[in-house]
Amino acid sequence: MTSPVWHPFTQHGLGEPIPQVARTEGAALHTADGSRYVDAISSWWVTTHGHCHPRIMAAIAEEAGRMDQIIFAGWTHEPAETLAAELVRITPEPLRHVFYSDSGSTSVEVALKMALGFWDNRGEPRHRIVVMEHGYHGDTIGGMSVGARGVFNRPYQPLLFDVATIPFPEPGQSQAVLDALEAQCREKPAALLVEPLVLGAGGMKFYSASLLAEMRKICAAHDVLFIADEVMTGWGRTGTLLACERAGVVPDILCLSKGLTGGAIPLAVTMATAPIFEAHLSDDRARMFFHSSSYTANPIACAAANANLAIWREEPVLARIADLGDRQQDRLDRLATHALIRNPRRLGTIVAAEIGGGTSTYLNSVGTRLKAFAMERGVLLRPLGNTIYVMPPYCIEDADLDAIYGTIAEFLEREPRMGDLFAF
Numbered sequence: 275m276t277s278p279v280w281h282p283f284t285q286h287g288l289g290e291p292i293p294q295v296a297r298t299e300g301a302a303l304h305t306a307d308g309s310r311y312v313d314a315i316s317s318w319w320v321t322t323h324g325h326c327h328p329r330i331m332a333a334i335a336e337e338a339g340r341m342d343q344i345i346f347a348g349w350t351h352e353p354a355e356t357l358a359a360e361l362v363r364i365t366p367e368p369l370r371h372v373f374y375s376d377s378g379s380t381s382v383e384v385a386l387k388m389a390l391g392f393w394d395n396r397g398e399p400r401h402r403i404v405v406m407e408h409g410y411h412g413d414t415i416g417g418m419s420v421g422a423r424g425v426f427n428r429p430y431q432p433l434l435f436d437v438a439t440i441p442f443p444e445p446g447q448s449q450a451v452l453d454a455l456e457a458q459c460r461e462k463p464a465a466l467l468v469e470p471l472v473l474g475a476g477g478m479k480f481y482s483a484s485l486l487a488e489m490r491k492i493c494a495a496h497d498v499l500f501i502a503d504e505v506m507t508g509w510g511r512t513g514t515l516l517a518c519e520r521a522g523v524v525p526d527i528l529c530l531s532k533g534l535t536g537g538a539i540p541l542a543v544t545m546a547t548a549p550i551f552e553a554h555l556s557d558d559r560a561r562m563f564f565h566s567s568s569y570t571a572n573p574i575a576c577a578a579a580n581a582n583l584a585i586w587r588e589e590p591v592l593a594r595i596a597d598l599g600d601r602q603q604d605r606l607d608r609l610a611t612h613a614l615i616r617n618p619r620r621l622g623t624i625v626a627a628e629i630g631g632g633t634s635t636y637l638n639s640v641g642t643r644l645k646a647f648a649m650e651r652g653v654l655l656r657p658l659g660n661t662i663y664v665m666p667p668y669c670i671e672d673a674d675l676d677a678i679y680g681t682i683a684e685f686l687e688r689e690p691r692m693g694d695l696f697a698f
């Protein structure tokens with residue numbers, strides 16, 4: 275009997291196997307049939323410290339014994355209060371307000387609504403959002419609107435709202451990007467929305483901290499809000515708690531999700547500065563922030579996030595991340611000697627490279643073949659077209675890193691029809 279489950283980003287018509295996971299631990303997924311897979315992509319970038327982290331799972335169990343969901347409009351609870359206070363403490367001082375939602379996409383939707391609400395409540399309505407080419411901000415209609423257009427969203431394009439797009443800063447193009455941003459900012463857009471330093475789903479594309487800092491300055495000079503989507507880059511992925519930190523950048527609005535609970539359970543926050551909050555402050559109910567989701571600030575999810583933050587406070591997480599970076603660099607350096615590897619790069623725990631000289635599209639078959647090849651060898655990889663990347667949980671051990679990099683190397687050596695793949 276076929277399963278009624280309809281999976282995300284899965285073409286069921288291909289009949290590809292869908293392994294059933296029964297247990298997770300550290301950097302591993304264990305399937306019902308007893309196989310072990312190394313989770314080289316942190317289960318789509320969510321798992322930070324490791325799967326089933328004992329402190330986070332214990333916090334979830336404990337909170338579940340106390341409270342389930344409660345209405346959050348006009349009500350509050352200790353896990354949400356503690357978490358918000360702690361988030362304000364660990365992020366730059368101007369970010370003082372914490373709005374809860376439940377996914378990266380909703381954190382971006384909330385950010386966009388906050389930005390538009392800010393301008394509207396100031397009596398100067400602005401509706402245009404500036405984004406970066408190749409950006410990704412989620413799969414809701416709003417998220418797709420501010421993200422790259424392509425095969426992912428072609429059927430929905432007539433519904434997506436217009437945005438202004440600045441080019442991605444390819445090497446040597448920094449000034450052109452800054453000029454484009456400057457020109458857009460003169461048109462008085464509501465906000466610039468960017469993924470700081472690394473464009474994730476767009477192909478693990480890196481750009482410099484100095485460029486990010488320049489972009490931030492241009493926005494400030496033109497009174498354009500700066501929204502940082504750190505849904506992927508947050509929680510140490512790039513080597514610091516936030517990617518913005520590497521550039522000394524403080525956004526007006528900050529989106530966090532994925533690693534917020536260590537990757538254990540869904541939760542997101544959109545953090546904002548005082549002026550954004552205060553623009554919605556009034557004795558007029560018509561000016562409140564009109565957004566909620568049923569599960570806003572779920573107490574169990576907040577408890578998981580509080581446990582994550584305790585781990586950050588009490589354990590040497592940044593040192594662990596730095597060490598993982600070094601251990602990956604050695605392996606990347608070896609892999610980079612292979613003739614088919616192009617543009618090898620690493621930032622913090624994120625390693626990426628292109629395979630071969632073919633143009634990258636998401637459906638590019640090299641990545642698909644590598645994914646299947648790795649699966650057979652107990653490694654979960656999910657290349658983006660011909661861009662391969664490794665983004666493991668911070669607890670991964672050397673043997674598992676060797677399995678990941680060894681599998682990629684073996685693929686490059688042994689894939690028999692490799693030559694043909696680049697003929698197109």
Ligand SMILES: *Cc1c(COP(=O)(O)O)cnc(C)c1O
Nearest residue numbers: 377378379410411412474505506
């Ligand atoms: C994953 C991601 C999102 C969307 O988050 P979901 O939890 O999948 O909705 C938004 N922005 C960035 C940068 C992401 O990587």
